[in-house]
Amino acid sequence: MDEASDEALMLRIARGDERAFRALAPRYATRAVALARRICGNPADAEEVVQEAFLRVWVNAPRWRPEALFRTWFYRIVFNLALNRTRRAPFAPLEAAGDPPDPAPPADQVMERAEQDRLIASAIAELPARQRSAIALTYGDELSNAEAAAILGTSASAFETLLVRARRALRVKLRMDDGD
Template sequence: MEGLSDQELMARIAAGDAAAFRILSRRHAPRALAVARRILGSSAAADDVVQDALLRVWIHAPRWRPAAEPRTWLYRIVVNLCLDEKRRPRAAPLEAAGDVADPGADAAANLEARERDHLLAAAVAALPPRQRAAIVLTYQEGLANAEAAAVLDTSVGGVETLLVRARRALRAALGGDD
């Protein structure tokens, strides 16, 4: 069953096939989790969102349209749940201090790279949720603008507008040329 396409797995899931659901989950949950972590900035909240998204896939599988890509449908559910989560007022969780530096690498270069990564992550986290989602989906997850548009339930032009605004805000936040 591992060799089945996502569409074939979804057809089986719609019929109640738990084994097909496990395969589809194993195939796409890690990337969905990465998307949720990047949007939410919290591993615990991302885990909850992805579990909820997978549960919704299982429950609503009979409503899935075969013309739709299952990965895009899952990402859309994840992004929508992330946006809902971001709207809820909460105290910010205390995240880990960061990755341990490679002891064999140049310490100054490691420090500079970590600082640059931290500044970029902070600037992305400060973006409005839909702009952040567009950046995560296109740049970090490598989705085409058309796929990102399907996930965000907007047009390709809408995604491009979100990306232009996000890049402009990132350049301003990071002190780049405008």
């Protein structure tokens, strides 16, 4: 396993080092798939998006400049590709009902959680793509507001506004009455 930093690996990738590329890709594959799935709504689209994103990293590596974190740059590629895909085909969560219930907890809890999952999946699916992306970056990838804003190509304050609107919309859809 290559322990070099992402940026050091990118410099090697820029010189055509395939080994560096194959060392860097696994670091972000799962997180990128998760991000793309949360934006696109289904794993098939997410798979294609992430594959395309990695190929773009490889092809455009010679043009990459180490001025920003690789992660921010890469997530931005994934975000843009996923957003383009949702513009072509509407968000369609295939697994809104959630995972099969875990046999460990009691059946009523499992059913309640499954119902919550179904409701939240449906509510998130109805959000505009950018608000959905803000939720995915904050709750899914647990990025800071500044980094998430950089990925979405906006300011930190605009991102916070986006997030507040998304949460408010979710509360309305889930019929939650309290404020922030």
